[in-house]
Amino acid sequence: DGGITQSPKYLFRKEGQNVTLSCEQNLNHDAMYWYRQDPGQGLRLIYYSQIVNDFQKGDIAEGYSVSREKKESFPLTVTSAQKNPTAFYLCASRKGEGQPQHFGDGTRLSIL
Amino acid sequence: EDKVVQSPLSLVVHEGDTVTLNCSYEVTNFRSLLWYKQEKKAPTFLFMLTSSGIEKKSGRLSSILDKKELSSILNITATQTGDSAIYLCAVEAWPPGTYKYIFGTGTRLKVLA
Numbered sequence: 001d002g003g004i005t006q007s008p009k010y011l012f013r014k015e016g017q018n019v020t021l022s023c024e025q026n027l028n029h030d031a032m033y034w035y036r037q038d039p040g041q042g043l044r045l046i047y048y049s050q051i052v053n054d055f056q057k058g059d060i061a062e063g064y065s066v067s068r069e070k071k072e073s074f075p076l077t078v079t080s081a082q083k084n085p086t087a088f089y090l091c092a093s094r095k096g097e098g099q100p101q102h103f104g105d106g107t108r109l110s111i112l
Numbered sequence: 113e114d115k116v117v118q119s120p121l122s123l124v125v126h127e128g129d130t131v132t133l134n135c136s137y138e139v140t141n142f143r144s145l146l147w148y149k150q151e152k153k154a155p156t157f158l159f160m161l162t163s164s165g166i167e168k169k170s171g172r173l174s175s176i177l178d179k180k181e182l183s184s185i186l187n188i189t190a191t192q193t194g195d196s197a198i199y200l201c202a203v204e205a206w207p208p209g210t211y212k213y214i215f216g217t218g219t220r221l222k223v224l225a
């Protein structure tokens with residue numbers, strides 16, 4: 001079945017540690033996105049990529065980094081510079097303009 | 113600044129009731145408005161509304177876009193406990209190619225048996 005797979009489902013980060021969240025899709029979608037969801041707030045865009053080897057900052061990119069070396073994969077690294085990383089992280093993809101974004105099941109990141 | 117506002121923030125109803133959720137937006141160069149349902153994990157796509165498709169219906173759910181009032185409603189008739197979720201509204205605006213959505217904070221719906 002085609003879909004978007006995020007892993008792990010739960011992740012704990014220690015002080016000063018970088019952690020990487022995985023997002024893989026087998027939908028042959030061109031564009032991929034990372035969002036952060038906090039209680040009482042809407043989804044906020046961290047980074048997005050429209051094609052391989054290209055990505056753009058979203059509204060809250062500070063403290064995060066991404067790569068897009070393959071069409072299927074768009075990993076997100078939460079660096080130690082992100083001082084408040086506790087949140088629910090959602091990855092999404094879509095085929096192109098005029099098509100809706102589809103989401104993975106998310107990764108919940110907490111601080112140890 | 114572009115923004116999307118949803119109301120109410122939360123809603124509790126009984127099975128069989130009809131509910132109306134609201135989404136208003138202020139964006140530069142509107143392109144489309146989308147509704148998603150989020151239970152515990154992934155938001156799942158419900159509807160996309162554009163200038164060429166301002167009404168959508170699927171079973172007990174329906175949605176209308178009012179471009180004059182810059183708003184949309186999501187109606188759910190004969191609600192069931194399985195409708196309990198957060199309903200998210202998102203707006204995509206030009207310029208084209210940016211592929212960015214602006215999300216509202218969502219409406220949390222709880223349907224009691």
